[in-house]
Amino acid sequence: MLNCLRMKNISGYFSELLLLLLLAQPARGQDTLRTYGPRIGIDLARFGYLFTDPRQVGAEFSLDAEIYPDIYPVVEAGYNSISGGGGSFDYASSGMYARLGADYNLLPAKEKSIHHSITAGIRYGVSFFSHRAGRIVIQSDYWGDYMLDSYSRKLTGHWLELAGGVKTELAANLFLGWSVRYKILINPEMDPQVTPRLVPGYGPGTGQRGFGFSYHLMYKIPLLKK
Amino acid sequence: MITLTSTFIHINLILLLAVAFIIFVQAMKPGLLTNLLLVLLISCVTQDICDEDNQSELVVKFKTGSLTNAADTIIADVTVYGIREGKTDSLLYDAASVSRILLPLDPGHGASHFVCRINDQSDTIGIGHDNEAYLISYTCGFAMMFHIREIHHTTHVISHAEVIESQVDAELLKDEEHIWIFF
Structure with missing residues (x-):
């Protein structure tokens, strides 16, 4: 009982202190209500595979935070797979990927009381995945077709991305936005025998340059008020 | 704003x-x-039509002279067929006048054997090769890369043979030559 009372007191003091701190802030329009904290998000564009390419499955999450004015370090992680990608043979590729990087907010300072952003950023991407091919037939009209054993490899892909996008705060701490990416594959020769049909997180391994599109739904955990 | x-x-x-x-x-x-x-x-x-060759062929060029002093030659009445186990002989060339022949290699074995008959005299040619499958593209599928190890032949008409380029893939270049056969 005593403990309870003391607890109540402490929390009462704490909230009072917080209120005082908030009031002590100089009035700067809407900026006084600005919150800071990590932002978690999902990429809604990954569900687009259901309609554009049903052979693919994908999911992607992101985490970012404005640790320094206008600079948002970002971690994006996800899973991506394809099955049945080969024309005349069985093919599957699947694995996890992560991207590390940062976004820079280009929006002029006077607009920042509202938390919309236009960002330009860079990413380094890495993908740990495996791919396999089966029912491989080497055609020979003269000697007769020859069927090979199934083939599989564990691979690691590396790439860089340039990202640009827009994010809007639809409701308090809830963001919706999109970004486009230009991707540069660092190691296209990761498997010289069978170029992967899909490098998870990057796209088709047959192209050394690629484009990407993400549609972000994000929630900012308001840990700090300023 | x-x-x-x-x-x-x-x-x-x-x-x-x-x-x-x-x-x-x-x-x-x-x-x-x-x-x-x-x-x-x-x-x-997407383009689902394969317009690339997916069968690897060995290019044999007919020559006279020696390796350092070789000259192209056209041989008349050339008949060529492969020795296929359990299959009837099927002619690749039938009494043709040629300076160059294309020979398909056996993707299922480490060697391919051919009979080359010129003016009723026959020579047997054996080519030893290592096989390595590679992907051409996702529409064209796989093809075989052959690495030529050795070449043997009888010497009724053929004097000798030289491997010029040991890698044989499905993409046939215009001036590609893998083996020279001297008469």
Whole structure:
């Protein structure tokens, strides 16, 4: 009982202190209500595979935070797979990927009381995945077709991305936005025998340059008020 | 400031509505219209016709002289066939006048044997090779890369043979020559 009372007191003091701190802030329009904290998000564009390419499955999450004015370090992680990608043979590729990087907010300072952003950023991407091919037939009209054993490899892909996008705060701490990416594959020769049909997180391994599109739904955990 | 803000929201909402519309149409009418649109879209993007060669052939050039002093030659009445186990002989060349022949190599074995008959005299040619499959493209599938290890032959008409280029892949270049056979 005593403990309870003391607890109540402490929390009462704490909230009072917080209120005082908030009031002590100089009035700067809407900026006084600005919150800071990590932002978690999902990429809604990954569900687009259901309609554009049903052979693919994908999911992607992101985490970012404005640790320094206008600079948002970002971690994006996800899973991506394809099955049945080969024309005349069985093919599957699947694995996890992560991207590390940062976004820079280009929006002029006077607009920042509202938390919309236009960002330009860079990413380094890495993908740990495996791919396999089966029912491989080497055609020979003269000697007769020859069927090979199934083939599989564990691979690691590396790439860089340039990202640009827009994010809007639809409701308090809830963001919706999109970004486009230009991707540069660092190691296209990761498997010289069978170029992967899909490098998870990057796209088709047959192209050394690629484009990407993400549609972000994000929630900012308001840990700090300023 | 207000116009800039509302522009953001508009751009975002339009994109969101577009996605929602596609989901809605898919959910309501999974049949005709969207499938047709998807087929159109996919057929515009992907090309499913393979226009590349996927069978590797060895290019043999006929020569006279020696390796350091070689000259092209046309040989008349050349008949060539492969020695295929359990299969009837099928002629690759039938009494042809040629300076160059293309020989398919056996993807299922480490050696291919051919009989070359010129003016009723026959020579047997044996080519030893290592086989390595590689992917041409996802529409064309796999082909075999042959690495030529050795070449043996009888010497009734042929004097000797030299390996010029040991790698044989499915892509046949214009001036590609793998083996020279001297007469």
